[in-house]
Amino acid sequence: MLNCGDEIAQLNGWDYKNDPDRVEDSRNLHRSKFNWENAKQRTRKGTLQNALWQGMEELRKMRADECFSPDAWVTTWDSHNPGVLALVRKRGEETLVGLFNFTEYPAGASLDALGGKYTTADGKTVWLADVELQPYQALLVKRHKMVLRTPRYLPREGKMPGVFF
Secondary structure, three states: OOOOOHHHOOOOOHHHHHOOOOOOOHHHHHOOOOOHHHHHHHHOOOOHHHHHHHHHHHHHHHOOOHHHOOOOEEEEEOOOOOOEEEEEEEEOOEEEEEEEEOOOOOEEEOOHHHOOEEEOOOOOEEEOOOEEEOOOOEEEEEEOOOOOOOOOOOOOOOOOOOOOO
């Protein structure tokens, strides 16, 4: 869940504690007055606000993936590490896996039951049977449907199989 201001690294606003109309609802901690000066920093390369803004753009692009469809199957998965959250989203033949290391240490995860070759957005191959995550790292990988090609040569009954491509 995102709150207004998260996209520009807006800090929590404790001033709600001084407002009798807002003090009873702790959600107001995340509903501070929008910081327009920080918002201007989102276009300046090298700023935290710019890094977050660009990251949000990547999330917006990702949401177009069919695995984020409202009818996608979604579940958590045992990563065999209490510090690593594993989420799986599946729709049709497409599977998206998110691994999130919530510790300050490198952490391993093993999702061997999911098997197969997965790829990151930049095309790197990841095998989920043995994954190493850096401190606080989030890793998203996807497995695409298998495409089986018809062999060029179909052997006749009783003959040795030919070469398949």
